[in-house]
Amino acid sequence: MILLTRKAEFSSAHYYWNESWSKEENERVFGRCANKNGHGHNYTLEVTVAGEVDPVSGFVVDLKELKEILQREVVSVYDHRHLNLEVPEFAAGTGMIPTTENIAIAIWRRLEGKISGAKLHRVRVYEMADLFADYYGER
Amino acid sequence: MGTASTKIASGAKAPIDFDQSMAGLKSRPIKTGPRAYLTRRYRLSASHRLHSEAYTEEENRTVYGKCNNPHGHGHNYGIEVTMGGPVHGQTGMVCDLGELDEFAWTHLLERFDHKNLNTLDAFREAVPTTENFTREVYRIFQGFGGARVVRVRIEETGNNSFEYSEELGRTETI
Numbered sequence: 049m050i051l052l053t054r055k056a057e058f059s060s061a062h063y064y065w066n067e068s069w070s071k072e073e074n075e076r077v078f079g080r081c082a083n084k085n086g087h088g089h090n091y092t093l094e095v096t097v098a099g100e101v102d103p104v105s106g107f108v109v110d111l112k113e114l115k116e117i118l119q120r121e122v123v124s125v126y127d128h129r130h131l132n133l134e135v136p137e138f139a140a141g142t143g144m145i146p147t148t149e150n151i152a153i154a155i156w157r158r159l160e161g162k163i164s165g166a167k168l169h170r171v172r173v174y175e176m177a178d179l180f181a182d183y184y185g186e187r
Numbered sequence: 188m189g190t191a192s193t194k195i196a197s198g199a200k201a202p203i204d205f206d207q208s209m210a211g212l213k214s215r216p217i218k219t220g221p222r223a224y225l226t227r228r229y230r231l232s233a234s235h236r237l238h239s240e241a242y243t244e245e246e247n248r249t250v251y252g253k254c255n256n257p258h259g260h261g262h263n264y265g266i267e268v269t270m271g272g273p274v275h276g277q278t279g280m281v282c283d284l285g286e287l288d289e290f291a292w293t294h295l296l297e298r299f300d301h302k303n304l305n306t307l308d309a310f311r312e313a314v315p316t317t318e319n320f321t322r323e324v325y326r327i328f329q330g331f332g333g334a335r336v337v338r339v340r341i342e343e344t345g346n347n348s349f350e351y352s353e354e355l356g357r358t359e360t361i
Binding site for chain 1: 213221222223224225226227228229269274276277278279280281283284285
């Protein structure tokens with residue numbers, strides 16, 4: 049089995065806010081991330097797929113196809129958007145706060161079943177160079 | 188230094204001076220929810236000398252080469268600490284990052300940054316190889332009450348890195 053990783057980047061705004069908490073509780077738990085005017089990051093996404101090498105093409109997956117899937121399913125939806133206000137899975141009422149962990153989970157859900165010929169293995173989202181979250185589809 | 192591993196002292200001692208309780212922490216390990224892994228990268232600079240009392244002077248020079256220089260040498264270590272666990276439904280987090288950073292500041296950076304590793308209690312009986320340093324950092328973060336450490340990776344230089352995980356071998360996902 050071969051693991052293959054494709055990278056993509058998107059820049060988005062977000063804030064952390066739990067609707068069921070008071071303003072004070074949100075500020076206590078989330079600190080400056082609770083500023084409802086939002087702030088932003090340059091995110092780096094690494095998607096790793098696992099599969100066998102096709103004996104004819106020599107590929108696990110067609111990288112161009114994988115790039116297009118990432119562009120269509122993730123980058124076109126997240127890039128230069130406000131995650132809380134413009135991306136449905138993080139909208140108020142969903143209970144899904146756009147933390148790095150939840151962004152990795154949401155991207156997994158967007159990609160699951162969309163990549164033909166290989167199994168989604170890992171979604172890694174870097175919020176910054178010194179902070180990233182991994183999701184392996186564990187429920 | 189794999190060939191020397193049976194002869195040198197290894198297994199850094201657990202520090203006993205930190206609080207393992209969750210009292211006062213916002214982070215709480217929980218049991219349900221999708222399981223994710225959060226990795227934080229810290230940097231620290233320290234000196235060390237690789238030298239084992241179990242060897243003669245000549246053996247030390249043979250085994251450790253330039254790392255046995257009596258005056259020591261140093262590195263900018265890049266330390267990646269991975270915490271694993273269910274993502275909390277209320278916070279969307281594996282653990283509170285501020286609390287993890289505070290723990291790292293107190294128990295890692297203040298103790299090891301700009302220090303000579305050979306002079307520290309953690310390496311009184313263990314050679315301060317980056318293998319042993321990695322195990323020591325793992326042991327330290329086992330004291331963080333907010334989530335469970337599952338992996339520590341240390342870059343000694345851009346060319347060398349070391350990983351330790353009790354989960355390795357049990358799961359291929361780490």
